[in-house]
Amino acid sequence: MSSDAHPASAVRPERGWIARRGWRVGIVVLIAVLPLVFQDSYWRTNLIVCSINIMLAIGLDFILGYAGQLNLGHSAFYGIGAYASTLLITKLGVPFWVAFVLAVVLSGTAGMALSIFAVRLRGHYLAIASLAFAVIVHQVLLNWISLTQGPLGIYGIKPPPEIALPGLPPISFSDPSNMFYLVAGFAFLFYLLLDQFVRSPIGETLTAVREDEVSASSFGINCAGWKVFAFGIGSALAGAAGAFYASFVGTLVPDAFIITESFTVLAMVIVGGVGTLIGPAWGAILLTLLPELLREFGDLRLVLYGAALTLVVLFVPGGMVQAMQILRTRIGRLLAAADGGMRP
Amino acid sequence: MVTVALQQTINGVVFGSLYVLVALGLTLIYGVLVQINFAHADVVTIGAFAAYFFTFAFGGNYLISIGVALMVGAALGWVVNAAIFAPLRERGSELLPLIATIGVSILLQNAMLLWFGPIPYAFDSPYSNQVIRLWGGTFITWQNVIIVVVSTLTIVLLYAFMRFTITGKALRAVAQDRETAGLMGINPDQLIMLTFVIASALAGMSGAMLGPILVLTPFAGTTVIVKAFAIVIIGGFGNVEGTIIAGLAVGLIESYTTQLINPGLTDIVVFTLLLLMLALRPTGLIAEKREENV
Numbered sequence A: 001m002s003s004d005a006h007p008a009s010a011v012r013p014e015r016g017w018i019a020r021r022g023w024r025v026g027i028v029v030l031i032a033v034l035p036l037v038f039q040d041s042y043w044r045t046n047l048i049v050c051s052i053n054i055m056l057a058i059g060l061d062f063i064l065g066y067a068g069q070l071n072l073g074h075s076a077f078y079g080i081g082a083y084a085s086t087l088l089i090t091k092l093g094v095p096f097w098v099a100f101v102l103a104v105v106l107s108g109t110a111g112m113a114l115s116i117f118a119v120r121l122r123g124h125y126l127a128i129a130s131l132a133f134a135v136i137v138h139q140v141l142l143n144w145i146s147l148t149q150g151p152l153g154i155y156g157i158k159p160p161p162e163i164a165l166p167g168l169p170p171i172s173f174s175d176p177s178n179m180f181y182l183v184a185g186f187a188f189l190f191y192l193l194l195d196q197f198v199r200s201p202i203g204e205t206l207t208a209v210r211e212d213e214v215s216a217s218s219f220g221i222n223c224a225g226w227k228v229f230a231f232g233i234g235s236a237l238a239g240a241a242g243a244f245y246a247s248f249v250g251t252l253v254p255d256a257f258i259i260t261e262s263f264t265v266l267a268m269v270i271v272g273g274v275g276t277l278i279g280p281a282w283g284a285i286l287l288t289l290l291p292e293l294l295r296e297f298g299d300l301r302l303v304l305y306g307a308a309l310t311l312v313v314l315f316v317p318g319g320m321v322q323a324m325q326i327l328r329t330r331i332g333r334l335l336a337a338a339d340g341g342m343r344p
Numbered sequence B: 001m002v003t004v005a006l007q008q009t010i011n012g013v014v015f016g017s018l019y020v021l022v023a024l025g026l027t028l029i030y031g032v033l034v035q036i037n038f039a040h041a042d043v044v045t046i047g048a049f050a051a052y053f054f055t056f057a058f059g060g061n062y063l064i065s066i067g068v069a070l071m072v073g074a075a076l077g078w079v080v081n082a083a084i085f086a087p088l089r090e091r092g093s094e095l096l097p098l099i100a101t102i103g104v105s106i107l108l109q110n111a112m113l114l115w116f117g118p119i120p121y122a123f124d125s126p127y128s129n130q131v132i133r134l135w136g137g138t139f140i141t142w143q144n145v146i147i148v149v150v151s152t153l154t155i156v157l158l159y160a161f162m163r164f165t166i167t168g169k170a171l172r173a174v175a176q177d178r179e180t181a182g183l184m185g186i187n188p189d190q191l192i193m194l195t196f197v198i199a200s201a202l203a204g205m206s207g208a209m210l211g212p213i214l215v216l217t218p219f220a221g222t223t224v225i226v227k228a229f230a231i232v233i234i235g236g237f238g239n240v241e242g243t244i245i246a247g248l249a250v251g252l253i254e255s256y257t258t259q260l261i262n263p264g265l266t267d268i269v270v271f272t273l274l275l276l277m278l279a280l281r282p283t284g285l286i287a288e289k290r291e292e293n294v
Helices: A017-037 A040-066 A074-091 A096-117 A125-141 A176-199 A203-210 A213-216 A223-249 A261-273 A279-293 A298-315 A319-342 B003-035 B039-055 B062-089 B096-114 B143-164 B166-176 B180-182 B188-210 B221-234 B240-260 B264-282
Strands: B131-133 B140-142
Touching: A017 A176, A040 A074, A040 A176, A040 A203, A040 A223, A040 A261, A040 A279, A040 B188, A074 A096, A074 A125, A074 A223, A074 A261, A074 A319, A074 B003, A096 A125, A096 A223, A096 B140, A125 A213, A125 A261, A125 B264, A176 A223, A176 B166, A203 A213, A203 A223, A203 B240, A213 A223, A223 A261, A261 A298, A261 A319, A261 B096, A261 B221, A279 A298, A279 A319, A298 B003, A298 B062, A298 B096, B003 B131, B003 B143, B003 B166, B003 B240, B039 B062, B039 B188, B039 B221, B062 B096, B062 B188, B096 B143, B131 B143, B143 B166, B143 B188, B166 B188, B180 B188, B188 B221, B221 B240, B221 B264, B240 B264
Parallel strands: none
Antiparallel strands: B131 B140
16 A cells, blocks of 8 residues: 555654643543533434444554555454354353453454455455455355344344442443443543554554565564454454444344445545544544434435545545644644734 | 256356456456456446336337447446546555545445435336247246347457457557556557446446346445456456456356355355455466466
8 A cells, every 4th residue: 555545644743741641631521521411312322323433443444554454344343243242142141241352352353364364465355355254244144044033133132231339329331321431431442552552663563564565574574463463453343343332222133234334434444534543533423423414414415425435535535634734734824924924 | 957957057147147247347447457446336237227217218129228328337437437546546556546436336326326216126128028948948038148148249349359459459558567558659548548438338238237137226236246346356357268257157156056055145155265266366267477466
């Protein structure tokens, strides 16, 4: 992949502690306040869907933007996570959090398996191989009726169990605001985890593998190993998103994990800004809320969605992150010009 | 048993020859540009709708409607290349055009959904109910005869064009090495446009022929295109002969799976074969000296 898709990976100047660390406190406060601002269940539902989509988008971006692996099968890992956790709970009676961990591990393993299998494939071949994997997973979910109930779907999936802390009233996750705290908390945790990865030498190694595999190997980097690692982490996050999706929505049908779902997550990554972490998170929020805000346009909103994706690729391939940078330099230049005008 | 096998072979060849037409377009585009065009699916669908409206709204002849769909497809190919691939070419990224065409595909599908609605259209070709009885109880409809004859003719014409005309030779030269072809006085931009127009014309006309044998909805092309990707890979990206063999093979495998195992499993069988192919022989059935993606 060429470097033009990653215009936002420029080095930032050192800033003070508040600027560097303060945003984390800001996000925690924001997560705490949001359900209080949005009292109705419609918007609380949207907030939870946003958090699930952030997990999917940053996971895909870790594979696509950092490791440079063209993965079109993200919907498969999402589906594996959702079905694995649900079936472990309903068929084997495994407690929710154990099932959650197993589902995350299983999705991650599936991602690593696909990556090991496709280790010789690059670019478009990997894109089609991962697409084929997503088609197979969707078809298995549809046709393995004795296990998944096929197109009829699984109903009545329970939310995560109540958490009873001593001396406090039990926290029930059938309350959407508590569910939001749980899912958004995990999304933030995953974001911090990937942020640590990306800022550590791991991030630089992945970038080296992405930009030029031959010279990366000549520095002794195990390219195949790092690709498998990125695939494992990204698909494990998709598995976590799937487990939360199932326990939140309460219903599972195979068509929730159809291949176009991969394209939707891909659009979030691209519109936000591929190769950055904050970009896909913003992209997930924008592309989750925008269709809801455009609901009065009816079916036209998806036409606009497609048009937006195309126009972003054509004119701002770095997505919202690049658009913000352009805007910042323009405003900076305008301010400088105004400054110069006042002091001749 | 023999009758069933024969009947499934006929059905397999019918679907296979349409898959070949769609996949050939993809492989031609890949040959000259090394890019994947997701909007190809919607050219198929729009071709099917163009033929439908030409036949039923304007009372046109079904055979002429195949020509109409061909023209509509060609025009769409011109637009997609001019709007998406030409501006993105100098960036040299393999990710951006792919995503842009996914965007175009979402746009076109939902625009069709808006105009035509989600309810499947009954595209009854006048030839669908005319049956020719063959030996041992097998039969073939005239519609299927038309499909096989038109596809075969088109494929032969395309093959002759690529082999024996100066333009075809120039196209192959651009596919092998765009820069050197440019030095030889070939205008690559024109030829890439020509490739897009030919590829999309094939997709449009296969839509017109698929319409009567598939469920015609705004998403009809998508089911075909995913298989066409599989065929292109199994045959070897950019390889015309391989694509023809792989397309017929996939049509046959599908129809035998439907008969012998379970209709729900056709996609699983086809895509498992695709993954096996990628693992064992990633250059495709007919190996070509194009190693950079593998």
